[in-house]
Amino acid sequence: MLTLLAPLAMMQAAPPNADWNCEEPTRQQEMNWCAAQEYEKADLALNRQWKETAAAMKARDVAWQDNSMRPDAxxxxxxxxxxxxxxxxxxxxxxxxxxxxxxxxxxxxxxxxSTCRTALTEMRTRELRELAQANP
Incomplete structure (x- = not known):
């Protein structure tokens, strides 16, 4: 896998402090933890999409190789x-x-x-989805 795949248990872990609330975080540590959780969710989605896109690209490789009219190095x-x-x-x-x-x-x-990584990871996930769905 290209990115670190967070264990599912980590995604479902209780916050370090019982009174932390990611819906309305109020303290900096709480905000940092919640932002890291959002990134972990985005990373999991990226990894799921990576598998689909990689499979689609491998299938295109096979189709390309099977077409003897398109030799390409x-x-x-x-x-x-x-x-x-x-x-x-x-x-x-x-x-x-x-x-x-x-x-x-x-x-x-x-x-x-974390906020930057989440935004870029979500954007990349959309790009990978579009690549998998495109018809070359």
């Missing part, structure tokens, strides 16, 4: 997807680290990083 659909995903992961992590630097060293930094 370039990397296949899956190899290109894998290369792109690896590059995207590096981009996401570096970009969101930089985004967190607006509060570098402060208690707000984890919230900024």
């Amino acid at each position: 370039r990397p296949g659909f899956f190899a290109s997807l894998l290369e792109a995903q690896r590059a995207w992961l590096k981009f996401r992590d570096a970009h969101c680290r930089l985004d967190g630097y607006y509060a570098r060293g402060g208690s707000l930094e984890p919230l900024l990083v």
Whole structure:
């Protein structure tokens, strides 16, 4: 798997403090924890979509190879997807680290990083879904 797949138990874990509420967090630690939980949900969705998109790209590779009218020495659909995903992961992590630097060293930094990672991960999940559904 290309991203860390959070264990399901972690997703369903109770908050570190019983009075924390992610619907209306009021303390910075609570906000940071809730933002991290949102990122974990987005990451799980990305990993589910990755499996579907990877399977679709592998199927396209087979269909491409089976069509003798289209010989091509370039990397296949899956190899290109894998290369792109690896590059995207590096981009996401570096970009969101930089985004967190607006509060570098402060208690707000984890919230900024998690929020950025959630937004980019959700966008990437949509992109992967579109790739899987496209008809080349």
